[in-house]
Amino acid sequence: MKVVIAPDSFKESLSAEAVARALAEGWRSISPDTQLVELPLADGGEGTTGALVAATGGDWVTRLTTGPLGEPVEAFWGRLDASRAVIECAAASGLDLVPRAQRDPWHATTRGTGELILSAVEAGARHIIIGLGGSATNDGGAGMLQALGVGLLDDEGKPIGPGPAGLANLARIELDGMDRRLTEVTFEVACDVDNPLTGPEGASAVFGPQKGADDALVEKMDAVLARFARLIASSLGREVEATPGAGAAGGLGAAFLAFLNAELKPGIEIILDAVDMDRQLQNAQLVITGEGRIDTQSARGKTPVGVARRARQKKVPCIAVGGAVPTELAVLKQLEEAGIAAVFPILPGVVSLDEALADAERNLKLCARNLAAYWRCRKV
Numbered sequence: 001m002k003v004v005i006a007p008d009s010f011k012e013s014l015s016a017e018a019v020a021r022a023l024a025e026g027w028r029s030i031s032p033d034t035q036l037v038e039l040p041l042a043d044g045g046e047g048t049t050g051a052l053v054a055a056t057g058g059d060w061v062t063r064l065t066t067g068p069l070g071e072p073v074e075a076f077w078g079r080l081d082a083s084r085a086v087i088e089c090a091a092a093s094g095l096d097l098v099p100r101a102q103r104d105p106w107h108a109t110t111r112g113t114g115e116l117i118l119s120a121v122e123a124g125a126r127h128i129i130i131g132l133g134g135s136a137t138n139d140g141g142a143g144m145l146q147a148l149g150v151g152l153l154d155d156e157g158k159p160i161g162p163g164p165a166g167l168a169n170l171a172r173i174e175l176d177g178m179d180r181r182l183t184e185v186t187f188e189v190a191c192d193v194d195n196p197l198t199g200p201e202g203a204s205a206v207f208g209p210q211k212g213a214d215d216a217l218v219e220k221m222d223a224v225l226a227r228f229a230r231l232i233a234s235s236l237g238r239e240v241e242a243t244p245g246a247g248a249a250g251g252l253g254a255a256f257l258a259f260l261n262a263e264l265k266p267g268i269e270i271i272l273d274a275v276d277m278d279r280q281l282q283n284a285q286l287v288i289t290g291e292g293r294i295d296t297q298s299a300r301g302k303t304p305v306g307v308a309r310r311a312r313q314k315k316v317p318c319i320a321v322g323g324a325v326p327t328e329l330a331v332l333k334q335l336e337e338a339g340i341a342a343v344f345p346i347l348p349g350v351v352s353l354d355e356a357l358a359d360a361e362r363n364l365k366l367c368a369r370n371l372a373a374y375w376r377c378r379k380v
Helices: 016-028 048-056 112-123 142-147 163-167 178-186 204-207 216-236 248-259 266-273 296-300 303-313 329-338 354-356 360-378
Strands: 001-005 033-039 059-066 072-079 083-088 127-129 151-153 172-174 186-191 263-265 287-294 318-322 344-345
Touching: 001 016, 016 033, 016 048, 016 287, 016 360, 048 059, 048 072, 048 083, 048 266, 059 112, 072 112, 083 112, 112 127, 112 142, 112 178, 142 151, 142 163, 142 248, 172 216, 186 248, 186 266, 204 216, 204 248, 204 360, 248 263, 263 266, 266 287, 266 303, 287 296, 287 303, 287 360, 296 329, 296 344, 303 318, 303 329, 318 360, 344 360, 354 360
Parallel strands: 001 033, 001 287, 083 127, 127 186, 186 263, 287 318, 318 344
Antiparallel strands: 059 072, 072 083, 151 172
8 A cells, every 4th residue: 555645844843854754653553564655845835945955856055144033044045956946935034933922023024035045046046946935024025125136215215124114114116236147037936825915815914913913013014015015016017916926925925026027836836746746646545645734724725735636636535634623614625625535633632832833743643543543444
């Protein structure tokens, strides 16, 4: 029997590699003869670089960058070959880089992501895959643009400060100082969501709360991004506010669309093609996927649904596991229609968030052990 284990990471707890390993160990404890294919994945967020470097035999490059709150952070990008690179914004601008008590999306910046792009360009990259997702920021990509040489100026002609707090003072956009080498670079942006820049489904409203924003701050940040979109339209002639994916990574999607002529693609599709998922599914009897939280967002381009759709094309059943799973029948039906036959929680009982994060590896092993036992029983 062949089982493909293809999960995303469990955010703030385990990497995709660790999740796949734990599921494999749990399954193997009941069914040691199963051929297990561990295939850690990503959908444009954390883990995107690792998945693509592993798939292409590339290597890692590290450099010191500006972190989300302005602190120095040693970040990384992946060199896939002489002219191709992969960068995930979470490496320099990620939520995991900021302790929960210090999260401050009003001042957080994407400058470090821009610094990683310059590092890759200086190394010869002319095709850059960008993984959006997992950011601690909501600045519409303003910090990244400033690192690339774009002038974002206030009424006095001075550079604006970091975060939406600085973006609120934006009066003028100047492109004269933008690094000229960027015109020779193709940006393929792996986007794990289809949210617009603003509004009730936009960057601030949907993702702001997990980055530390309360209702009042969400409203302020949404207004700032809407104003930024109007300035982009009047200065560059680009309408990005309602574009699907523009709200990814706190509005980084909009910056790539407007300033770097990027193409936004479902991140999971880029990753699945890179790891040759269709070949991995050959002769498989089951696929196990999952992520930390499976909810309505999962059906909008996240890893579990992307995996399930590929599995369904090959007529392989797919099940998902998660730390938090939906209880609404309508959501479960939506996931079923996408190809996920069943969704299983890994938690053994009522626990605090801290306990759930700390015990994720053990709980994944236990869940996989029980799944293997059930699978064996159904064959009897």
